Amino acid sequence: MFVPSPLPDTEPPHDCPRCPHLVDLRETLRVEQPDWWNAPVNAFGDPQAWLAIVGLAPGKHGANRTGRPFTGDHAGGLLFDTLAKFGLATGTYEGRADDTLRLEGAIIINAVKCLPPDNKPSPAEIHACRPFLAAQAAALPNARVYVALGQIAHQSAVKILGGRLPKARFAHLAEHRVPRGQVLIDSYHCSRYNQNTGRLTAEMFEAVFARAVEVQRELEGTP
Template identity: 55%
Template sequence: MTTSRSEAVRSSRQPPTLVPDRDCPLCPRLAAFREANRAREPLWHNAPVAPFGDITARLLIVGLAPGMQGANRTGRPFTGDYAGDLLYATLLEYGFAKGNYQARPDDGLKLVDCRIANAVHCVPPQNKPLPVEINTCRQFLVANLETMPKLRAIVALGRIAHDSVLKPLKLKASQAPFGHGAVHQAGAFKLYDSYHCSRYNTNTGVLTADMFRSVFARIKADLD
């Protein structure tokens, strides 16, 4: 049996890279910050944070970047800081997670039909990635989108995550303006917007627990 040229090309392709290497050099500022964090806290994760959850999930949640005391410390998205407390409590309530969230990567928590990734995989200074860093890291977000065969719903937590998702979905900002609770159609996908579940947003009243829950209630109803 002969192999066609197209089949040979497909078989020779490497699987897409879903997370940067531990010592990823693509963003010099973030790499330098990572090295400084390693020297100060050698027992922390201090590396790009991989997505959490099954790649066959229908729901993908996209955050901004690892928090210094959260995922940068623990190695699991939204684990170890206040944003994770609200996010995982909500996922448990709506059946997108099971088990007990105890703010540790070994707490046994499992996601159900859900996956979590970040627009930027490394912790940035002051939790503020630069536009060039967001653009550079988008290739890994794109790889995650392309390798999720059952993906139907995407939640963008905050404007930066929203903007980062627009390009791979081939949406213009004018077509899909960010707004809490907004839902945008992108072919077979729906993009759901939410304010980020950070302590700052909840302390200032920008986001309430009920506002956050309403986004996931809508997603649950749409997927069901």
């Protein structure tokens, strides 16, 4: 299923050639799984969002299969349940790109647009994809709060927002005010591994978004 982007002018082409190893994996999966999306995954959410969530990359059986970020794998359940709890998602998440889920006030943009082998993009692949992330951040006029899911997302977010990594160390619930005026909040990634090992609990994850809501209110000057 094709999922239109809320930021269509910022997306890579369907057959983006920038990263040879990712292209090879994409072509292999197009043969093995011709019904899957198997292409760069578009942003998903509200183009007028106040909150931008920076993910890592599509999961093999999640976004790379369905064509929508965090859709169809274990990570999406916790993410979308949490967003719904804070009034940032409506409809019903069913793990399919054609369900009724919609984001309101939030948008998901990934640091890497294509599926990397073993969910581990190389530094060169992260760098090659960063212009798309930067373009998407620039196209979000109301996004004053960012949440980075994991260290790679954190590093890419700091760089596109004009920060400096030595001064912005990654840690769960760490908060960084970047030179361009936004606030970046870090979270452990909501991956199956982190959930199953207890590194990230639902309560820990909710605390990140509770703080994001507080920061937004502080920036707006509302109680």
